[in-house]
Amino acid sequence: MNEEENVSNVIKEVTEGKYKYGFTTDVKTDIIPTGLNEDIIRLISAKREEPDWLLQYRLEAFRYWKTLEMPHWAHLRIPKIDFQAISYYADPTKKNKGTAKSREDLDPEMVKTFDKLGIPIEERLAVSGMAVDAVMDSVSVKTTYKDTLIEKGIIFCPISEAVHEHPDLIRKYLGSVVPYRDNYFAALNSAVFSDGSFVFIPSGVRCPMELSSYFRINARNTGQFERTLIIAEDDSYVSYLEGCTAPMRDESQLHAAIVEIYVHENAEVKYSTVQNWYPGDAKGRGGVYNCVTKRALCKGNNSKISWTQVETGSAITWKYPSCVLAGDNSIGEFYSVAVTNNYQQADTGTKMIHLGKNTSSTIVSKGISAGHSENSYRGLVKVTERADNARNYSQCDSLLMGDKCGAHTFPYMDIKNNTAVVEHEATTSKINEDQLLYCNQRGIKTEDAVGLIVNGYAKEVLNKLPMEFAVEAQKLLSVSLEGSIG
Amino acid sequence: MLEIKDLHASVEGKEILKGIDLTVKTGEVHAIMGPNGSGKSTLSSVLVGDPKFTVTKGSVMFKGKDLLSLSPEDRSHEGIFLSFQYPVEIPGVSMVNFMRTAVNEHRKYNGLEPLSAPAFLKLMREKRAVVEMDTKLANRSVNEGFSGGEKKRNEIFQMAMLDPCLSILDETDSGLDIDALRIVAEGVNKLKTPEKSTIVITHYQRLLDYIKPDIVHVLYKGRIVKTAGPELALELEKKGYDWIKEELGEEI
Numbered sequence: 001m002n003e004e005e006n007v008s009n010v011i012k013e014v015t016e017g018k019y020k021y022g023f024t025t026d027v028k029t030d031i032i033p034t035g036l037n038e039d040i041i042r043l044i045s046a047k048r049e050e051p052d053w054l055l056q057y058r059l060e061a062f063r064y065w066k067t068l069e070m071p072h073w074a075h076l077r078i079p080k081i082d083f084q085a086i087s088y089y090a091d092p093t094k095k096n097k098g099t100a101k102s103r104e105d106l107d108p109e110m111v112k113t114f115d116k117l118g119i120p121i122e123e124r125l126a127v128s129g130m131a132v133d134a135v136m137d138s139v140s141v142k143t144t145y146k147d148t149l150i151e152k153g154i155i156f157c158p159i160s161e162a163v164h165e166h167p168d169l170i171r172k173y174l175g176s177v178v179p180y181r182d183n184y185f186a187a188l189n190s191a192v193f194s195d196g197s198f199v200f201i202p203s204g205v206r207c208p209m210e211l212s213s214y215f216r217i218n219a220r221n222t223g224q225f226e227r228t229l230i231i232a233e234d235d236s237y238v239s240y241l242e243g244c245t246a247p248m249r250d251e252s253q254l255h256a257a258i259v260e261i262y263v264h265e266n267a268e269v270k271y272s273t274v275q276n277w278y279p280g281d282a283k284g285r286g287g288v289y290n291c292v293t294k295r296a297l298c299k300g301n302n303s304k305i306s307w308t309q310v311e312t313g314s315a316i317t318w319k320y321p322s323c324v325l326a327g328d329n330s331i332g333e334f335y336s337v338a339v340t341n342n343y344q345q346a347d348t349g350t351k352m353i354h355l356g357k358n359t360s361s362t363i364v365s366k367g368i369s370a371g372h373s374e375n376s377y378r379g380l381v382k383v384t385e386r387a388d389n390a391r392n393y394s395q396c397d398s399l400l401m402g403d404k405c406g407a408h409t410f411p412y413m414d415i416k417n418n419t420a421v422v423e424h425e426a427t428t429s430k431i432n433e434d435q436l437l438y439c440n441q442r443g444i445k446t447e448d449a450v451g452l453i454v455n456g457y458a459k460e461v462l463n464k465l466p467m468e469f470a471v472e473a474q475k476l477l478s479v480s481l482e483g484s485i486g
Numbered sequence: 487m488l489e490i491k492d493l494h495a496s497v498e499g500k501e502i503l504k505g506i507d508l509t510v511k512t513g514e515v516h517a518i519m520g521p522n523g524s525g526k527s528t529l530s531s532v533l534v535g536d537p538k539f540t541v542t543k544g545s546v547m548f549k550g551k552d553l554l555s556l557s558p559e560d561r562s563h564e565g566i567f568l569s570f571q572y573p574v575e576i577p578g579v580s581m582v583n584f585m586r587t588a589v590n591e592h593r594k595y596n597g598l599e600p601l602s603a604p605a606f607l608k609l610m611r612e613k614r615a616v617v618e619m620d621t622k623l624a625n626r627s628v629n630e631g632f633s634g635g636e637k638k639r640n641e642i643f644q645m646a647m648l649d650p651c652l653s654i655l656d657e658t659d660s661g662l663d664i665d666a667l668r669i670v671a672e673g674v675n676k677l678k679t680p681e682k683s684t685i686v687i688t689h690y691q692r693l694l695d696y697i698k699p700d701i702v703h704v705l706y707k708g709r710i711v712k713t714a715g716p717e718l719a720l721e722l723e724k725k726g727y728d729w730i731k732e733e734l735g736e737e738i
Binding site: 432433434435437438439440441442443444445446448452453455456457458459460 | 534535536537538557558559561562563567568570573574576577578579583584587588591592595627644648
């Protein structure tokens with residue numbers, strides 16, 4: 001798509017406005033009773049026909065979770081969550097049992113839903129060079145290009161399937177980057193997790209396609225607790241994308257995921273997210289609580305992880321994709337645009353943990369706050385005693401629209417090695433009236449001008465996204481801010 | 487083309503324009519001069535619809551339409567262009583993207599299809615030549631990191647792209663060295679046709695050596711206090727504004 005179409009699409013999107021993924025799909029769904037206890041966990045495990053070791057892992061996590069309290073350190077007002085009122089497993093593929101193998105196996109309603117969301121779950125319609133794992137509620141609905149990828153030794157499948165087909169890998173790596181004792185939501189996820197994607201790139205293989213997962217919440221009174229595990233062996237490369245949406249509802253829904261990435265020597269993983277969960281209405285009713293733990297371990301020397309996220313959805317975002325730079329010369333990057341409007345709250349950022357020698361990390365965070373929203377950047381740069389010659393550059397910018405919103409920056413630094421070079425820059429700006437007048441005077445409407453200015457501000461991060469996603473993300477930014485300038 | 491009658495305007499409750507009468511006919515070049523703080527920039531801001539200013543009285547007709555009832559963008563679409571005294575920077579927005587949006591909005595207003603990418607780029611190339619602007623500048627973000635001279639050149643480049651019928655040049659000469667001044671002024675002259683009118687706001691005769699005005703006005707304390715031919719500008723250059731204040735019976 002060229003720039004021209006791109007711009008005119010942005011305009012179209014802005015004028016149409018509103019959250020356009022808020023519909024529900026009428027599909028027969030197998031939902032287990034609400035509540036959280038050991039029997040429920042046994043039931044989930046049984047539904048997925050899991051081996052006993054995994055059930056025991058879940059139970060351990062659950063027992064640990066019961067000893068914890070909800071964390072309150074974030075700059076968020078989180079209403080009390082009644083964990084007993086949530087159903088922890090909803091399977092919309094009940095009719096056909098498990099992930100579909102072909103179009104005939106798919107419920108037509110399901111096909112329609114993903115069509116409507118613009119997700120190509122049929123290979124013949126696919127965007128070239130992209131394989132998709134589509135997940136609705138607790139279950140993976142369809143994974144495309146599995147067979148093409150396996151020829152190169154690449155495994156791309158729902159994690160429930162990997163538990164059965166690649167048990168050694170799952171047993172070795174599950175919880176190796178994010179143990180269940182990591183935090184409150186990680187413990188909860190480890191107890192009740194459902195489908196997410198499993199990716200394995202063998203030594204020396206450069207994945208020829210973008211791999212992508214699309215997460216959709218559909219059923220009422222459920223939460224989504226997906227689990228994604230990516231393993232990149234020596235000298236391999238993969239670019240992985242993730243997108244998500246949910247219906248508009250007055251009550252909030254919880255999404256507590258774990259993403260673990262294990263990167264071996266000379267390998268590189270690029271992980272991009274466009275997060276567009278339902279943000280709640282203009283008065284702050286409803287919306288998804290997005291409490292997610294994402295972490296990559298750069299275990300091997302010369303390994304690299306790059307996180308890029310565009311966060312526009314969710315009523316509450318609690319998310320800190322992190323990099324553990326254990327290998328010498330390993331590199332961690334975090335590029336983020338977080339938009340909050342109306343009554344949305346976001347507390348997001350990253351952790352860069354420098355353990356190896358000559359490790360380097362880059363953080364570029366762009367916050368955009370509008371309406372009555374609160375938007376915080378929270379980041380930790382930690383350099384341990386052994387991490388000689390570590391290097392970090394952090395840049396945290398905030399853009400304010402209107403005078404009822406808040407932007408906050410909480411940078412933490414913990415430097416134990418005096419060869420480290422750590423830089424931090426922060427700016428706060430407003431979209432100023434002079435910029436808007438300038439655009440108006442050239443014939444550009446205020447709404448379109450806001451779209452231009454915001455996309456310009458976020459350009460550095462949007463440029464890091466794969467092409468197809470960058471266009472989507474640009475539109476999304478404009479739509480999310482619709483009506484925020486009077 | 488433009489008819490301003492008894493225009494009063496204020497900012498934050500303070501009246502700046504206190505009854506402006508000004509008529510600009512098709513094809514004319516008007517110069518507006520006057521000491522600092524007399525209301526010259528306020529006049530241009532009010533004409534383009536800057537919301538910071540409130541019109542309290544009077545009327546402005548532009549090509550037979552009530553200009554004051556139009557939104558700032560529609561004033562642009564109707565053919566009013568302001569070369570800003572202080573052009574703002576818009577980081578991350580490329581000139582190409584910015585201009586394409588602007589040009590296509592103008593075309594849409596006039597019921598035309600958007601320009602294709604090749605046609606647009608061709609137009610960019612042609613118009614860039616008017617102000618001798620190099621390719622690099624056109625590929626950068628709007629005004630970001632531009633020198634004072636580059637910003638002014640960029641204003642005239644945009645004027646060339648949008649092809650307005652009334653151009654208002656607000657101190658376009660300020661901050662320019664002699665070469666840049668010549669390039670900018672020549673650019674303005676190249677764009678001039680008998681169907682187009684220009685209002686030049688300036689302190690100095692030197693710009694008017696290039697852009698020859700038909701009529702010169704002196705704006706003072708929110709009113710036009712003197713109107714004459716081009717010789718008035720030369721007289722002001724020589725004698726300053728004090729003699730005008732004297733004529734008005736003010737103490738100096």
